[in-house]
Amino acid sequence: MNIIRNTLLAAMIALPLAGVAHSDKPHPAKSGPVVKEQKPWGIAGDAKAADRTIEVAMSDDMRFTPDRIEVRQGETIRFVVRNTGKVMHEFVIGTKQENDQHAAMMVKFPNMEHDEPYMAHVAPGKNGEIVWTFNRAGDFAFACLIAGHYQAGMVGKIVVAAVNKGKKSS
Structure with missing residues (x-):
């Protein structure tokens, strides 16, 4: 398993496509008000209403710390995502199915730009932020x-x- 993972990591780092859109160029800053669209996993939150802050580190060993987060339904979380690596990383909240589909699209179209309130694209050594209200219970x-x-x-x-x-x- 480690051989496969290490081979994937080496291939990913060597892939020229991985560096084109995301590894060296952050997305432009969000302009205007955040569009609050209900998703199966919640809705964009208001920073002033955040119940707590959770810090998440992203590293070049292709891991998040922590990799499991527990919240209560109705809670608004301010995520501070810190890229401790040397390549671009992103933090995208969704369902497993949505993330599977989006990941497959990113392989086909690595230059695809996207900017939603449940996504943070973070350059090496930088921080990003998402404020999200989890108004639906479940595993995301x-x-x-x-x-x-x-x-x-x-x-x-x-x-x-x-x-x-x-x-x-009863």
Whole structure:
């Protein structure tokens, strides 16, 4: 398994495509107000309403730290994502299925630009930020969808615990 992972990592680093759109050029800063569109995993949040901040490190060993995050339904989280590596990384929140599909598109179209409130593209040595309200319970995912990174295992899990709105006694 380590041989396969190391081979994937070496291929990803050597791939010229991995460096074209994401590894050396951050996306332009978001302009204007954030569009708040309901997604299966929540909705863009307001920084002033953040309940807490969670720091996530992204590294060139294609891992997130932490790689599992637990939140409560209704909680607004300010994610500070720190790229500790030497190549571009991103932090994208979604469902596993959505991330699988997006990762496949990124392999086919590595220059594809995208900028959604649930994505942070972070240059080496820099920080990014996402503010997200988890208004739906369930198991969700986060990942780096840059070509080769996702395939090398750069993924994590977000568990959103349902809020119990009062139990009926039996």
